[in-house]
Amino acid sequence: MPTIRAKANLESLPVIRDYVLNVAHQAKITGEVPPKLDLVLEEVLVNVASHAYGPDGGDVEVTCTVIDTPDSDSRIFRFEMRDWGSHFNPLKTDMPDTTADIDDRQIGGLGLLLVTTLADKCEYTRQGDMNVLTLFFNV
Amino acid sequence: MEFTNTKNGNALVVKVTGRMDAITAPEFDGQCKNWIETGDTKVVVDLSELEYISSAGLRSILAAAKKLKGAKGEMLFAGLSGMVEEVFNVSGFAAMFSIYKTIDEALAG
Numbered sequence: 001m002p003t004i005r006a007k008a009n010l011e012s013l014p015v016i017r018d019y020v021l022n023v024a025h026q027a028k029i030t031g032e033v034p035p036k037l038d039l040v041l042e043e044v045l046v047n048v049a050s051h052a053y054g055p056d057g058g059d060v061e062v063t064c065t066v067i068d069t070p071d072s073d074s075r076i077f078r079f080e081m082r083d084w085g086s087h088f089n090p091l092k093t094d095m096p097d098t099t100a101d102i103d104d105r106q107i108g109g110l111g112l113l114l115v116t117t118l119a120d121k122c123e124y125t126r127q128g129d130m131n132v133l134t135l136f137f138n139v
Numbered sequence: 140m141e142f143t144n145t146k147n148g149n150a151l152v153v154k155v156t157g158r159m160d161a162i163t164a165p166e167f168d169g170q171c172k173n174w175i176e177t178g179d180t181k182v183v184v185d186l187s188e189l190e191y192i193s194s195a196g197l198r199s200i201l202a203a204a205k206k207l208k209g210a211k212g213e214m215l216f217a218g219l220s221g222m223v224e225e226v227f228n229v230s231g232f233a234a235m236f237s238i239y240k241t242i243d244e245a246l247a248g
Contacts, residue, residue: 010161035191035222042193046161098231102208107201110230111194117229 008060008083009049016062017041023064024077033077033137036118043111044081044090044133052085052131059084066139075139079119083131089124090133091116140166147246151179156188159196167196171203180212183245187218192226204236213237217245 004019006012020041024034041062048060060083067076095116096109116122121136140157151174159167174182184200186192204214217239219227227233239245 013160013162032222038191039193039222039226042160042195046193046195098229099234100231102201102204102235105201105205105235107198107205108194110197114194114226114229118225 003061003063005059005061008045008052008058008085010046012049012060013042013045016045016060019062020064020079023066027066027075027077027139029066029075029077029139033139036137037077037079040079040115040118040135043115044135047090047111048081048083048085048131051088052083077137077139079135079137081133084129085131087126088131089126091122091124142166142170146179147183150181150183150246152183152185152242152246154185154188158191159189159199160191160193161195164193164195164199167199167203171199171206175206175210180207180210181215182207182212183215183217183242185218185242186216186223187220189223192223194230197226197230197232200232215239215245215248217242 002023004016006016017038020037021034024037045060052058060081063080065078067078069076090112093112095113096106115135119135120138123134125132140155140159140163143154143156145152153170157163174180207214215237218241219238227238237248239248
């Protein structure tokens with residue numbers, strides 16, 4: 001199972017993006033899933049880069065797998081991201097009010113809303129000192 | 140990300156090309172500063188050639204829209220499609236902003 005490990009910062013976005021989109025390409029996944037992966041990857045990486053570690057930084061690991069579902073023709077793209085930063089469940093954060101007008105709109109907070117909307121299923125677990133976020137996309 | 144500016148009457152049409160992500164979004168903030176300095180406070184943003192936008196891009200757009208509104212101006216959008224349109228829908232930006240199919244409709248609206 002291929003995995004990529006990189007510094008949890010924005011500079012790692014292109015190399016992790018290449019890895020994720022390449023797994024999709026190798027599995028001949030086309031249509032709306034690759035653009036979704038592209039976006040969701042940035043959002044979760046930015047989140048870890050901003051919040052997981054202190055000034056010394058740390059690493060992030062991403063593993064992508066394509067799972068066949070035996071009872072149908074469809075497949076599932078599984079995206080798992082791990083970091084060793086502070087305990088943080090991104091699925092439990094408050095979502096921004098998307099009905100507020102320009103004056104009342106808060107700047108920021110939309111990334112995780114995009115993630116939870118675009119992924120078909122999201123899971124978070126804390127395993128020892130590790131945050132594990134797993135996102136599933138129906139192909 | 141590239142910007143192509145065209146003056147049309149009292150409006151500035153800004154075509155944004157490429158990817159608007161966490162790395163490039165600050166370029167949009169810089170553009171907004173220029174518009175306000177030159178007095179261009181009615182801005183029509185043409186997103187027909189924008190391939191990608193993330194929440195970092197939305198953040199820059201919202202910050203720019205707040206600044207333009209503060210300067211008694213406004214920001215309109217045209218040419219959304221694909222994932223860019225979906226991101227605008229999910230985030231509520233499609234409801235918050237005036238969105239037009241074409242630049243001509245935005246200029247007339």
